[in-house]
Amino acid sequence: xxxxxxxxxxxxxxxxxxxxxxxxxxxxxLYAEQLTAICSRYIPDKDDMKDVFQESLIxxxxxxxxxxxxxxxxxxxxxxxxxxxxxxxxxxxxKRYELLLLxxxxxxxxxxxxxxxxxxxxxxxxxxxxxxxxxxxxxxxxVFENKSHQEIASLLGIKERSSASQLSRAKNLLAKMIRxxxxxxxxx
Amino acid sequence: xxxQWKQQMRQKMADYREPAPEVSWDEIEKALxxxxxxxxxxxxxPRRIAAAVVVLVTAGAGYxxxxxxxxxxxxxxxxTRLIEGTIIxxxxxxxxxxxxxxxxxxxxxxxxxxxxxxxxxEALSVVAVVEDSVEQLAQAVEEQSEVQAPESQxxxxxxxxxxxxxxxxxxxxxxxxxxxxxxxxxFKRSASSGKRLMAKVYLSMSGNxxxxxxxxxxxxxxxxxxxxSTDDPSTDVPLTDNITADTTTVQCRGSYPDKLSSRxxxxxxxEPVNENVRHHHQPIRFGLLLRYAFNERWSIESGLSYALLxxxxxxxxxxxxxxxxxxxxxxxxxxxxxxxxxxxxxxxVYASAGGMVEKMVKGKRYVxxxxxxxxxxxxxxxxxPLQFSVNGGVGAEFKFVDWLSLxxxxxxxxxxxxxxxxxxxxxxxxxxxxxxxxxxxxIK
Numbered sequence: 001x002x003x004x005x006x007x008x009x010x011x012x013x014x015x016x017x018x019x020x021x022x023x024x025x026x027x028x029x030l031y032a033e034q035l036t037a038i039c040s041r042y043i044p045d046k047d048d049m050k051d052v053f054q055e056s057l058i059x060x061x062x063x064x065x066x067x068x069x070x071x072x073x074x075x076x077x078x079x080x081x082x083x084x085x086x087x088x089x090x091x092x093x094x095k096r097y098e099l100l101l102l103x104x105x106x107x108x109x110x111x112x113x114x115x116x117x118x119x120x121x122x123x124x125x126x127x128x129x130x131x132x133x134x135x136x137x138x139x140x141x142x143v144f145e146n147k148s149h150q151e152i153a154s155l156l157g158i159k160e161r162s163s164a165s166q167l168s169r170a171k172n173l174l175a176k177m178i179r180x181x182x183x184x185x186x187x188x
Numbered sequence: 189x190x191x192q193w194k195q196q197m198r199q200k201m202a203d204y205r206e207p208a209p210e211v212s213w214d215e216i217e218k219a220l221x222x223x224x225x226x227x228x229x230x231x232x233x234p235r236r237i238a239a240a241v242v243v244l245v246t247a248g249a250g251y252x253x254x255x256x257x258x259x260x261x262x263x264x265x266x267x268t269r270l271i272e273g274t275i276i277x278x279x280x281x282x283x284x285x286x287x288x289x290x291x292x293x294x295x296x297x298x299x300x301x302x303x304x305x306x307x308x309x310e311a312l313s314v315v316a317v318v319e320d321s322v323e324q325l326a327q328a329v330e331e332q333s334e335v336q337a338p339e340s341q342x343x344x345x346x347x348x349x350x351x352x353x354x355x356x357x358x359x360x361x362x363x364x365x366x367x368x369x370x371x372x373x374x375f376k377r378s379a380s381s382g383k384r385l386m387a388k389v390y391l392s393m394s395g396n397x398x399x400x401x402x403x404x405x406x407x408x409x410x411x412x413x414x415x416x417s418t419d420d421p422s423t424d425v426p427l428t429d430n431i432t433a434d435t436t437t438v439q440c441r442g443s444y445p446d447k448l449s450s451r452x453x454x455x456x457x458x459e460p461v462n463e464n465v466r467h468h469h470q471p472i473r474f475g476l477l478l479r480y481a482f483n484e485r486w487s488i489e490s491g492l493s494y495a496l497l498x499x500x501x502x503x504x505x506x507x508x509x510x511x512x513x514x515x516x517x518x519x520x521x522x523x524x525x526x527x528x529x530x531x532x533x534x535x536x537v538y539a540s541a542g543g544m545v546e547k548m549v550k551g552k553r554y555v556x557x558x559x560x561x562x563x564x565x566x567x568x569x570x571x572x573p574l575q576f577s578v579n580g581g582v583g584a585e586f587k588f589v590d591w592l593s594l595x596x597x598x599x600x601x602x603x604x605x606x607x608x609x610x611x612x613x614x615x616x617x618x619x620x621x622x623x624x625x626x627x628x629x630x631i632k
Contacts, residue, residue: 024216032208040206050209057211058219113193121204124197143194144201171189 009075016064024061031076035083037125041140042087044129048094056086084145088137088155095133107165114178118186127177135170142167467500468613475522479628485528493520495546497613509558516569516612520546526583534587540597541580548575551610573606575614579622597624 012030015023036053043049059082067078116124128136137156141147142163149167153160477491495518502511524542531537551569556562581599588594601622603614613620 033205036208037204037206062223
């Protein structure tokens with residue numbers, strides 16, 4: 001696993017800014033896998049994800065001058081935000097009405113939070129990717145990006161109420177998958 | 189969902205990695221280079237526009253002043269002297285006359301020609317002086333930068349034969365022909381016309397002109413307000429389109445990813461995931477313009493225009509299908525400079541060029557989702573940035589009465605990319621053919 005120190009992160013950003021040889025490839029070798037994981041959480045389709053990922057890299061490299069170092073991990077956090085934004089733009093452009101359709105979905109009473117200790121991350125990733133587009137997007141933003149329903153609504157151009165109802169449905173679908181997994185792998 | 193569960197989930201996935209896809213470094217470097225260039229171009233534009241305006245205004249004003257002056261000077265000097273038959277005397281041609289009036293020169297030559305014919309038999313020296321003066325005039329004609337009457341250059345009064353015989357043939361044949369070409373520079377009548385204001389109402393239609401279209405794969409478009417750091421100036425994919433008489437179609441296959449895959453996977457026959465088809469109808473433009481004429485030839489006009497842009501957009505993918513009808517209203521302020529090329533009492537032909545700034549004031553989109561479930565939706569569309577355009581063309585005008593005329597102005601226009609994601613005729617067909625037809629009212 002790559003770990004990057006504070007000095008290195010700052011220096012890498014500086015080298016990217018100066019257009020130094022090899023800086024982009026170094027960035028790729030350090031961050032690409034994590035960014036890929038985030039990107040494919042929003043866009044499970046491999047081909048689409050690849051396109052959005054490449055576009056994200058271009059965006060990162062062309063806007064590196066906007067980045068300001070704010071402590072360890074800030075470069076990665078900044079890059080992740082760009083990836084997420086690119087993914088959201090892609091979804092809004094191609095799946096807009098799939099997102100809008102979910103405006104009418106009523107909120108469901110939420111199931112209990114299922115235990116996830118025993119579930120490996122790649123399994124969680126797979127489960128999330130199986131959620132319908134709207135559910136998945138709202139779930140990702142709410143859980144992993146810690147966004148409020150108000151923020152999600154404005155990001156996706158949907159009603160705040162719809163964000164809540166989609167989250168509840170996403171959560172219930174996911175809870176069911178988690179329960180099934182637990183039953184299968186760790187029967188009590 | 190409890191906060192604790194949420195945090196647990198986040199922690200679990202915090203370090204999760206997936207094998208990264210291969211990226212095309214060539215494409216990335218190309219995009220970076222293009223981005224640098226784009227940034228340069230963008231910063232250059234305001235200066236260029238400012239420069240163009242300055243040049244236009246200066247040239248216009250200069251030309252106007254020059255013409256007024258010329259008229260006085262030339263009529264007083266060269267013309268009068270020559271007309272009086274004082275050909276032996278070298279005509280005084282002030283420096284300014286290098287851009288002098290062709291008709292006057294032609295007239296002068298005509299006089300010279302007549303005079304020469306009369307004095308054919310006179311001494312050789314006299315004719316030589318005539319030749320001198322005519323050549324000076326001819327030179328002045330040659331120095332006319334733009335509208336040169338080709339025939340007039342041939343009007344070289346030949347050096348006389350030792351016998352004193354002049355070759356009349358070239359003069360006779362070419363001089364009369366020179367007149368029609370020269371006409372546009374005839375300012376003589378402008379003295380009587382003076383300045384006046386005209387109001388103009390027009391109805392305009394524009395259609396596609398270019399063979400390539402900018403296709404912004406942003407169906408159905410957002411005014412990118414989300415995050416200024418990430419709103420992406422859309423990369424465009426030029427595609428050929430189908431042009432029909434009254435509608436223009438942009439067909440964009442494989443929506444957003446297309447801009448990448450079309451580059452990276454050239455030649456690969458990929459199954460299109462999304463199909464985004466746009467039919468942009470010809471924009472209809474109404475205007476109310478005030479025209480200010482400097483003189484009979486030059487005028488400037490400005491006012492308000494209203495344009496309605498309608499488009500039919502359809503989006504389909506394997507699991508999804510929707511149709512949308514988009515109507516965008518623009519209010520614009522055009523500024524045009526026009527120059528009358530030819531005119532009679534009833535009819536005139538002119539060239540005009542100018543620019544326009546437009547703002548989308550009202551945008552509606554009616555969306556009908558066909559599958560997976562039927563759903564209808566009205567939504568509003570907003571385009572915040574202003575829309576700039578430049579245009580140029582030739583117009584013909586028919587005067588019913590002094591204050592009312594009918595005109596048609598075909599031309600071309602270019603609509604600058606305003607960075608908006610909303611698919612519009614302007615964005616998809618930045619270079620398009622225009623036809624303005626309408627009525628022009630003249631207020632004296």
